[in-house]
Amino acid sequence: MSTEFHxxxxxxxxxxxxxxxxxxxxxxxxxxxRFQTKFPSELDSRxxxxxxxxxxxxxxxYYAEAEKMGGQSYMEGCLACATAYLIFLCMETRYExxxxxxxxxxxxxxxxxxxxxxxxxxxxxERGMRVIEVSVxxxxxxxxxxxxxxxxxxxISQR
Amino acid sequence: MPGFSSxxxxxxxxxxxSSSPRRFxxxxxxxVSAATTFLVASTTLFFCFTCPWLSEHVxxxxxxxxxxxxxxxxxxxxxxxxMDPGVFPxxxxxEDKEDDFRAPxxxxxxxxxxxxxxxxxxxxxxxxxxxxxxxxxxxxxxEDFDHHCPWVNNCIGRRNYRHFFLFLLSLTIHIMxxxxxGLLYVLHHQHQLDRVHSAVTMATxxxxxxxxxxxxxxxxxxxxxxxxxxxxxxxVTGKFRGGVNPFTNGCLRNISHVLCSAxxxxxxxxxxxxxxxxxxxxxxxxxxxxxxxxxxxxxNGIQNDCHSTRxxxxxxxxxxxxxxxxxxxxxxxxxxxPGLPRADTEESSLLSxxxxxxSMYKYRPAYSSPQMNHTALTHPNKMIRGDSLDSPSILQSxxxxxxxxxxxxxxxxxxxxxGVHTGGxxxxxxxxxxxxxxxxxxxxxxxxxxxxxxYTSYPSSLVLSTGGSLSSSMRSAHTxxxxxxTLQSEGTTDTSYKSLANQTPRNGSLSYxxxxxxxxxxxxxxxxxxxxxxxxxxSAAFPPVTTFSLPAPGVGDAPLQGxxxxxxxxxxxxxxxxxxxxxxxxxxxxxxxxxxxxSPPLPTPPPHTAHPETPHLLHQDTRHPHLRASSSRPLPPVxxxxxxxxxxxxxxxxxxxxxxxxxxxxxxxxxxxxAGLQHKARPMGGxxxxxxxxxxxxxxxxxxxxxxxxxxxxxxxxxxxxxVTGVGGTTYEIxx
Numbered sequence: 001m002s003t004e005f006h007x008x009x010x011x012x013x014x015x016x017x018x019x020x021x022x023x024x025x026x027x028x029x030x031x032x033x034r035f036q037t038k039f040p041s042e043l044d045s046r047x048x049x050x051x052x053x054x055x056x057x058x059x060x061x062y063y064a065e066a067e068k069m070g071g072q073s074y075m076e077g078c079l080a081c082a083t084a085y086l087i088f089l090c091m092e093t094r095y096e097x098x099x100x101x102x103x104x105x106x107x108x109x110x111x112x113x114x115x116x117x118x119x120x121x122x123x124x125x126e127r128g129m130r131v132i133e134v135s136v137x138x139x140x141x142x143x144x145x146x147x148x149x150x151x152x153x154x155x156i157s158q159r
Numbered sequence: 160m161p162g163f164s165s166x167x168x169x170x171x172x173x174x175x176x177s178s179s180p181r182r183f184x185x186x187x188x189x190x191v192s193a194a195t196t197f198l199v200a201s202t203t204l205f206f207c208f209t210c211p212w213l214s215e216h217v218x219x220x221x222x223x224x225x226x227x228x229x230x231x232x233x234x235x236x237x238x239x240x241x242m243d244p245g246v247f248p249x250x251x252x253x254e255d256k257e258d259d260f261r262a263p264x265x266x267x268x269x270x271x272x273x274x275x276x277x278x279x280x281x282x283x284x285x286x287x288x289x290x291x292x293x294x295x296x297x298x299x300x301x302e303d304f305d306h307h308c309p310w311v312n313n314c315i316g317r318r319n320y321r322h323f324f325l326f327l328l329s330l331t332i333h334i335m336x337x338x339x340x341g342l343l344y345v346l347h348h349q350h351q352l353d354r355v356h357s358a359v360t361m362a363t364x365x366x367x368x369x370x371x372x373x374x375x376x377x378x379x380x381x382x383x384x385x386x387x388x389x390x391x392x393x394x395v396t397g398k399f400r401g402g403v404n405p406f407t408n409g410c411l412r413n414i415s416h417v418l419c420s421a422x423x424x425x426x427x428x429x430x431x432x433x434x435x436x437x438x439x440x441x442x443x444x445x446x447x448x449x450x451x452x453x454x455x456x457x458x459n460g461i462q463n464d465c466h467s468t469r470x471x472x473x474x475x476x477x478x479x480x481x482x483x484x485x486x487x488x489x490x491x492x493x494x495x496x497p498g499l500p501r502a503d504t505e506e507s508s509l510l511s512x513x514x515x516x517x518s519m520y521k522y523r524p525a526y527s528s529p530q531m532n533h534t535a536l537t538h539p540n541k542m543i544r545g546d547s548l549d550s551p552s553i554l555q556s557x558x559x560x561x562x563x564x565x566x567x568x569x570x571x572x573x574x575x576x577x578g579v580h581t582g583g584x585x586x587x588x589x590x591x592x593x594x595x596x597x598x599x600x601x602x603x604x605x606x607x608x609x610x611x612x613x614y615t616s617y618p619s620s621l622v623l624s625t626g627g628s629l630s631s632s633m634r635s636a637h638t639x640x641x642x643x644x645t646l647q648s649e650g651t652t653d654t655s656y657k658s659l660a661n662q663t664p665r666n667g668s669l670s671y672x673x674x675x676x677x678x679x680x681x682x683x684x685x686x687x688x689x690x691x692x693x694x695x696x697x698s699a700a701f702p703p704v705t706t707f708s709l710p711a712p713g714v715g716d717a718p719l720q721g722x723x724x725x726x727x728x729x730x731x732x733x734x735x736x737x738x739x740x741x742x743x744x745x746x747x748x749x750x751x752x753x754x755x756x757x758s759p760p761l762p763t764p765p766p767h768t769a770h771p772e773t774p775h776l777l778h779q780d781t782r783h784p785h786l787r788a789s790s791s792r793p794l795p796p797v798x799x800x801x802x803x804x805x806x807x808x809x810x811x812x813x814x815x816x817x818x819x820x821x822x823x824x825x826x827x828x829x830x831x832x833x834a835g836l837q838h839k840a841r842p843m844g845g846x847x848x849x850x851x852x853x854x855x856x857x858x859x860x861x862x863x864x865x866x867x868x869x870x871x872x873x874x875x876x877x878x879x880x881x882x883v884t885g886v887g888g889t890t891y892e893i894x895x
Contacts, residue, residue, distance in 0.1 A: 093422045
């Protein structure tokens with residue numbers, strides 16, 4: 001029992017990021033926020049295409065909605081002007097709300113889909129919306145390994 | 160809390176720092192303090208001395224109206240001053256896993272059918288998104304960079320452009336109101352002009368009248384920009400002159416985008432929630448498809464995606480094959496992820512995705528494929544099979560980590576990399592690529608044709624484009640790799656070039672220095688970082704190197720159709736680079752920004768590489784004479800460097816013959832010819848070498864048209880920078 005626990009801890013600490021794959025922005029339609037849905041070849045052996053593509057497409061739709069120039073953004077702008085932008089102290093803009101939603105979505109996707117496959121998505125906002133960073137963890141198998149690689153900064157979570 | 164961050168002070172809050180801690184520059188606060196003082200003081204005096212009478216004798220609405228306008232002006236002024244303009248956080252190390260000197264300087268993306276270049280920012284360590292520019296005053300890359308405004312002491316970018324624009328509008332209206340009502344007061348008190356109230360009113364009117372002209376001019380200018388969907392940076396650098404602006408959606412949509420779009424989020428200083436997803440083995444794996452299984456079998460165990468290019472796999476095979484032939488080089492010092500085959504770095508994914516980059520490469524080793532495992536780095540020889548001894552030296556020199564820290568953009572240098580890359584890649588591709596890249600030396604091979612072939616065969620055909628000819632020239636230059644030995648680094652001082660120049664070119668062609676004239680035209684947007692350290696020695700000895708793509712003088716004004724062809728766009732992009740340099744984004748950036756960039760010497764080469772990249776690049780340049788000799792292509796007559804038609808009003812530089820637009824081979828030839836005539840060349844031989852995308856960190860890009868911008872003290876004396884005052888008192892520094 002205690003031995004098993006010890007092995008698990010070793011396992012946990014031994015997971016490290018092998019490499020990072022970057023999904024770039026898709027600028028074909030201008031500077032609106034869109035990410036390429038092209039599947040990176042390095043992930044071919046790690047995750048099914050459709051899963052990643054669905055994730056990216058969903059993210060794209062969220063970003064498109066956040067940047068949409070509609071009635072709400074216009075009203076926000078007028079309200080902000082009218083209050084000399086003091087409204088920003090109290091209110092969260094629509095974009096920020098969408099970003100929170102996106103962050104929650106990414107977190108959920110990580111937990112459900114990517115972490116079990118040894119991958120981790122990083123919220124693109126942390127990279128200035130330039131890339132979606134996919135951290136690929138080393139697949140060591142189940143027994144403790146002799147690797148001494150350090151824990152990467154890619155967001156490995158320790159319980 | 161809204162995303163306020165002081166543009167002037169180093170306000171960094173958490174997250175990746177947007178810039179290093181800034182020193183306090185009191186001089187930067189003078190304009191903004193003066194503007195604030197004038198605005199607040201004049202308006203206060205107006206309210207105190209003029210408005211009481213107005214409210215009594217005209218209407219009580221008058222003070223209220225003026226108060227509202229004033230508050231609106233002040234609010235927008237504060238937002239423009241304190242709001243983060245859209246600063247990109249520095250890229251993390253992992254994004255730049257690949258040694259940056261091996262990566263191209265530019266990457267091209269296709270925006271609505273128009274090719275737009277993305278340049279590598281050596282400070283921020285990423286390829287700048289479209290419309291992004293690096294402000295040397297703030298030392299940040301700013302999204303949708305408009306300009307750096309000294310009056311608010313902040314960059315104007317995506318997030319605060321609307322506030323800046325509204326500030327200008329409201330300030331114009333406010334000035335008109337103050338002036339108008341003051342005039343009304345004075346006209347009614349003509350017999351009482353000796354009173355304090357009248358005197359103050361007249362003083363206020365004077366201030367208002369004085370500021371009205373520049374402010375209104377600037378407002379009009381920005382109204383035009385908004386209607387056209389351009390930024391100040393693009394307008395001043397003439398990016399879309401005669402071409403198509405891919406960022407415009409029509410006048411009405413542009414206006415509504417500026418005024419009504421959602422407030423963009425901050426990138427720096429965000430509160431980062433802890434992402435806690437547990438990652439523990441064993442990991443799920445997707446079932447392999449048949450094709451993947453086949454690919455695995457065929458590759459003898461080398462992990463190879465069926466989607467990877469033939470060149471990549473063949474290159475890898477070549478690597479393994481050639482490993483037996485030569486002793487293994489010293490291991491690469493940095494090896495972050497030894498486990499898996501080198502997968503994408505940020506750049507490599509860009510490489511594989513975008514269309515071939517038509518512009519130059521700083522340096523482009525043969526195996527620029529990101530999938531190159533580390534052995535490739537240490538076994539440069541293997542990559543260029545067909546090339547003889549030359550490639551190793553070239554590639555080795557490309558491995559200089561010293562270039563990492565160098566300012567990036569040397570258009571000329573980039574070509575070299577292209578050439579090398581093309582060469583190696585094509586060799587590896589075998590059927591796909593051109594065989595006998597050395598044939599390029601024979602002078603028949605047009606760069607484009609070479610590029611075209613590799614284009615089709617290799618997705619990350621960034622190498623292609625104009626670099627093609629350079630690649631051939633580079634191959635021919637391979638034989639002279641020894642000459643590179645003397646060079647310290649790409650950005651070395653005159654001595655390095657001179658040492659190269661002193662060496663007799665094997666083929667008796669023009670000395671290399673002619674090709675390697677360091678660029679004197681700093682890139683304004685990245686001036687501080689990308690200026691070639693060689694600027695100091697932009698002596699007359701080095702003829703200016705017009706990038707091969709430099710079009711004829713008229714070209715800059717000719718309707719460019721935006722960036723219609725990749726090659727054309729590369730050329731134009733280069734010219735734009737030059738123009739961009741001239742019309743620096745940070746208009747008010749002091750000269751020291753350039754000097755700062757110039758001063759740091761290149762770091763010493765890493766121990767495991769014998770030669771810095773520069774030698775390698777220079778080396779290739781020496782081949783150009785050879786190439787030139789063999790080619791019978793006529794060179795265009797030397798002509799005046801085309802002055803950018805932008806308002807920069809750069810004085811014409813020493814005659815620089817723009818290379819023909821044809822195949823890059825011809826261009827390289829023209830470069831070599833020109834070498835002697837021009838005194839400005841990019842370091843690393845922008846002209847001849849042009850092609851190597853690799854050395855990102857090295858010299859300042861030499862935009863083709865930059866005639867010695869010399870703002871750099873060490874460069875030609877008196878060349879200097881010309882200050883042009885734009886509308887509204889903004890000062891543009893244009894190197895002359």
